[in-house]
Amino acid sequence: MSKFIEPATAEDYRELARRRLPRQIFDYLDGGSYQELTRFNNESAFAAIRLRQRVLTDVSSIDLSCQRAGQPFALPIALGPVGLAGLMARRGEVQAHRAAASKGISFCASTVSLCSVEEIARAHPQRPPWFQLYLMKDRDYVKRLLQRASDSGVETLVVTVDLARLGSRYRDIRNGFDGPQSLAKRWARIKDIASHPGWVWDVAVKGKPLVFGNLSEAVPDASSLPDFKQWVDGQFDASVNWQTLGWLRQQWQGRLFIKGVMDADDAKRAVACDVDGIIVSNHGGRQLDSVAPSITKLAEIRKVVDEQTKTPPEIWLDGGVRSGLDVAKAMALGADGCLLGRAWAFALAARGERGVRELLARLENELTVAMALMGVTRLSELGTDNLDSWEHNL
Secondary structure, three states, X not given: OOOOOOOOOHHHHHHHHHHHOOHHHHXXXXXXXXXXXXXXXXXXXXXXXXXOXXXXXXXXXXXXXXXXXXXXXXXXXXXXXXXXXXXOOOOHHHHHHHHHHHOOOOEEEOOOOOOOHHXXXXXXXXXXXXXXXXXXXXXXXXXXXXXXXXXXXXXXXXEEOOOOOXXXXXXXXXXXXXXXXXXXXXXXXXXXXXXXXXXXXXHHXXXXXXXXXXXXXXXXXXXXXXXXXXXXXXXXOOOOOHHHHHHHHHHOOOEEEEEEEOOHHHHHHHHHOOOOEEEEOOHHHOOOOOOOOOHHHHHHHHHHHHHHOOOOOEEEEEOOOOOHHHHHHHHHOOOOEEEEXXXXXXXXXXXXXXXXXXXXXXXXXXXXXXXXHHOOOEHHHOOHHHEEOHHHXX
C-alpha cells in the first residue's frame, strides 16, 4: 500500500503502524502467544458468519445509540485496555481517551498504561475512563489503585482474570523484547529503534516519561520501563480464584466487569458473584493458544446468563473485531457491545488521535450500512434471525 493512499480499514492502519513503529514494538502489539493460532482465528471466525440481507424496509433512520455501563453510548463500542499503548504514539492513552470521548464512547485504561489513570481522566473529565485491573499479589497496592481510579471519576472497573500464568509470545522473545538481554540483543534493539527516527522524536523524546504511570508508587526508583519489569512479572498471582473476585466486589463500589470468560460454567459463576458485566475474551490470542475464537462462545454464554437471572449483566465481546460488520454479527449473537483492541492501537500508532477518530467514524458507517441492508433500524432488533446459518458456519 502506498503511503499516500488514505487508510480505509483496520488492516490499512495496521500496515501504517508496521511502517512507523520499531519492529519490537509493532510485534509486541500485533503478536499472539505460541503459534498465534487463536490470534488469527479470532478474525477469521467472523468471516464464517453470514448476514441475512433484507429489502424494501424503511431504513431511512438508523439509531446506533444505547445505554451501557450506566452511560449513553453513541454506538455499541468501547476501546478496550491495551498495555503499553503510550509506546504507539506520544502519550497514547490520553490521545485514545480523547478520541473515544469525542465519539460518545468509553476508553478503558490499562493497569500497565504509560499514562496514569489520573492523567488520562484529566484529558476529558466530562467522560471518565473505565479502568482495567490486574489482581496483583500486593493487595494493599490493589486497594490504592482502586482508590486512585475512584478519585479520578472511574465508575466501571474491568478486572482481567485470564492471567494466572503469562503466555509466551515468541515474537517478543525473538526481538529481545522479553527475556535476558545479551549484548547482541541490546544492540539489535537499539538499531531497530534508531531506524525509526519519526517514532523516536514523537514518542521516545517528546513522549516522556516512558514509565508505567499507575505503578510509579510501587517502584519509586524506576526511570524506564525495564526498571518496572521485575516487579510486574512477580505480581501475577496464580492463586486468584472466585473468592478473590468476591473480595474485589467488596472493595469496589462501582460497576464491576470481568474480562476473560470463555466458558458457560464460568459465566454462571460470574453472575453469582454479582458482576455487572461479562467480557467474552481470550485476551486477543495472547494467552492460551488454540482456545476457541471469542465470537464462537458468545451465543452459548448469552443463553446461560439469561437463563440464570432476570436481570443479567451486560455481555461484551472482545477479540477479532475489525469492522462495523463484525459489530453487527456480535450484536446479533447476543453481545451488548464490542471492545476494540489492536484495531484502535493500530490507528493510534498510524495517525494518533486523528487515526482513532477516523477508525471509529468508519466503523460507525459500516455498522449503519449493515443494519440498513439487513432491514433493521435499532440495535435491539438485531438477533440470530438476522444471520444466515450461523451455527453451521461456526
